[in-house]
Amino acid sequence: MTAGNRAGQVARAATLCALLLLVLGAGAVAGGQRAAAVVVGYVRLAHLSPGTPKVDVYLTSFRGGRVATMLPGVSYGMVSPYVRVAPGTYTVSMRLAGADPNSPPVLSTNVTVAPRQAYTVAGVGAKQALALRVLHDRLAPPSPDKAAVRVVQASLKAPVVDVMTSTGMKIVTGAKFPSTTRYLQVPAQRWMVQVSKHGSTAVLASKAVVLRPGAIDTVLVLDGGKGVRLLVTTDAVGSAVMPTGGVAAGLGGAADPPTPGRSRDGLVAALLVAVAAGALSATWAARR
Amino acid sequence: MRLLESRRGDPSLPGAGGRRPKSHRRRPDRSHWLTDHGVPVAAALAVLAVVVGAVLYAMPDDTGGSGGTGGASGGASGTVSAPAVSATEAAQLARWVAVNVRAGSTVVVPPSLAARVHVAAPALHVQAYDGAPPAGADLVVVSRTPSHQLQALETRTFPLARLPGDGRLEVRQVTDVGGAAALRNEVRRLADAGAQLAQNRRLDLPASDARALRAGEVDARLLITLAALAGEHTLQADLVADPAGVPGSVRYRQVRITRVDGVSVARNPKVAAPLDTFVRAQHATLVPVESRVRRTTSGPAFVMRYPVPVPLGLIDGNEIPTVGP
Numbered sequence: 001m002t003a004g005n006r007a008g009q010v011a012r013a014a015t016l017c018a019l020l021l022l023v024l025g026a027g028a029v030a031g032g033q034r035a036a037a038v039v040v041g042y043v044r045l046a047h048l049s050p051g052t053p054k055v056d057v058y059l060t061s062f063r064g065g066r067v068a069t070m071l072p073g074v075s076y077g078m079v080s081p082y083v084r085v086a087p088g089t090y091t092v093s094m095r096l097a098g099a100d101p102n103s104p105p106v107l108s109t110n111v112t113v114a115p116r117q118a119y120t121v122a123g124v125g126a127k128q129a130l131a132l133r134v135l136h137d138r139l140a141p142p143s144p145d146k147a148a149v150r151v152v153q154a155s156l157k158a159p160v161v162d163v164m165t166s167t168g169m170k171i172v173t174g175a176k177f178p179s180t181t182r183y184l185q186v187p188a189q190r191w192m193v194q195v196s197k198h199g200s201t202a203v204l205a206s207k208a209v210v211l212r213p214g215a216i217d218t219v220l221v222l223d224g225g226k227g228v229r230l231l232v233t234t235d236a237v238g239s240a241v242m243p244t245g246g247v248a249a250g251l252g253g254a255a256d257p258p259t260p261g262r263s264r265d266g267l268v269a270a271l272l273v274a275v276a277a278g279a280l281s282a283t284w285a286a287r288r
Numbered sequence: 289m290r291l292l293e294s295r296r297g298d299p300s301l302p303g304a305g306g307r308r309p310k311s312h313r314r315r316p317d318r319s320h321w322l323t324d325h326g327v328p329v330a331a332a333l334a335v336l337a338v339v340v341g342a343v344l345y346a347m348p349d350d351t352g353g354s355g356g357t358g359g360a361s362g363g364a365s366g367t368v369s370a371p372a373v374s375a376t377e378a379a380q381l382a383r384w385v386a387v388n389v390r391a392g393s394t395v396v397v398p399p400s401l402a403a404r405v406h407v408a409a410p411a412l413h414v415q416a417y418d419g420a421p422p423a424g425a426d427l428v429v430v431s432r433t434p435s436h437q438l439q440a441l442e443t444r445t446f447p448l449a450r451l452p453g454d455g456r457l458e459v460r461q462v463t464d465v466g467g468a469a470a471l472r473n474e475v476r477r478l479a480d481a482g483a484q485l486a487q488n489r490r491l492d493l494p495a496s497d498a499r500a501l502r503a504g505e506v507d508a509r510l511l512i513t514l515a516a517l518a519g520e521h522t523l524q525a526d527l528v529a530d531p532a533g534v535p536g537s538v539r540y541r542q543v544r545i546t547r548v549d550g551v552s553v554a555r556n557p558k559v560a561a562p563l564d565t566f567v568r569a570q571h572a573t574l575v576p577v578e579s580r581v582r583r584t585t586s587g588p589a590f591v592m593r594y595p596v597p598v599p600l601g602l603i604d605g606n607e608i609p610t611v612g613p
Binding site for chain 1: 477480481484488491511512519565569571574602603604607609610
């Protein structure tokens, strides 16, 4: 084989390789962009069942994917950070924290996670009848200088309550266990929230609640040691993109949500395109 | 020959543009084609790749979902006549009412069931139909207040249960949105969840079963249990349709699982033991009436079967209610 023939073959091979790399790179870029655009939803766990020990909660996607996403067990009155999950429907099961991992978790409910929406899976009821129920949380920020707040009635000791502010503004009357109000937009300031039995003026519990501009809060009415107590959790602050406490964990579902691996995909794609462009340039230059 | 090859390799050389040997005229030399046109071809392919990528990006993830929803509407209305309700079933239905209907509610039932419901649920106000049930449909209305109940009887906006034919009762749901809307919502939820389950690569189902999933024809209890089991195991299964004459809004309440984690149930029945343990540990609503390895028409399989009545509201029906302003 002559030198010229060999050079021509090399040039052809290089051109073919360059074309292949270019196509692969472009495809990877498109795929990477698509994956990066996949949105997620948020789920967290709230323990609102007095007398019930910690439970670990598992989300299993109908679409498959990872076997389960665990919402870490929290104590009574506590709310876990949000975990990001791919949109879709999940079975929600629970198992006592620390239980034998081989023991079957008990299916308790299911939740359909919509893109960019947030949910609280709340354990409510007495210990003997612990049930998981779902709260749809708000992410859209309120108007400037306003705060959004809702009340979740999760007290069994006072199964029907009225909630109002110390200024006499009624937030909800006759709220039964378990229930939630819609989010109310209120001026961002310090409020004194009071709870009383429905129809009664005797205050069961009160709490100073500082609502910051742009914040979205939940006031939980819970059973306390001697009566009713109030707990305030912040759902989101100032942005509709990521709720408070959101952590990158437990990406379930068949749809691949954005992960660090996707960034590497983009880098690989860029390298492929660069190598392809270089090979083409070299081939072209050699031809000239 | 070497000179000719060199000239072919470089068209600028003398003779390259001249008369070529006969063989070259018959077979035009394409060895330079890629070299000459590599960049424009590459650019065209790159543009093509980007366009294809953009089209793929714009495509919805689940093309089967919407079609399934549309095709599912028939499932909700697919009630069929059935034999008269047995004493066992009547007792079961009465217990269902007692458990699922809020105390203080008014329940309107056919006279044959009134006594049983009253015994099973003394906290409910039980009314028997006075005379014939509302025209055109046999309904059991479960409402939260007597006024709602009376209104429902007049306007038929609260059909919560059906009495296909003159016997069997299927208590369906306690709802505030009206019966027709509740049924539509239920089928849509079943179809959406079923379409997702049909995509689950850990669950190997025949194509016809995947279509049934997307059509919302599969019992919610089966959907939930299969999704949970597929989270722990890879399963090969097929759904079993109800025989004609069985009432209910869904056709599939039974599944045969033939392989678990790649192992044939026929070859090793013990492979199904974790599945049985799992389903038996669940709340009563999700415990099948049958869960065992038995011989089927397609050979030994782990069979799970759920009973009628089919409860509604299991998919996405567990949100804490919103009250107040």
